[in-house]
Amino acid sequence: MISDHLNLVEQHRPDAESIADRIAQYLAAGGRIAQLKSPPRNPLPPPRSTRIDPETVLKRRPKPISAADRKTLRKMADSI
16 A cells, blocks of 8 residues: 655664564564464453342333323323
């Protein structure tokens, strides 16, 4: 890919050459570079605990009002 920031590329060239020289020295001294398997991109979350804390208060939705109760409430409100 051609960079629009050629000046920036040229600015970092000495660093890249220095790294390449050090890698060459490492390999010449008998060093080895191992290419390892990459880690998974999205690691699995830890498994959920099956333990339920007895102190936990469960938040439950109240049961909705039935249609018959709603009609009764409307009649009571109209009578007032």
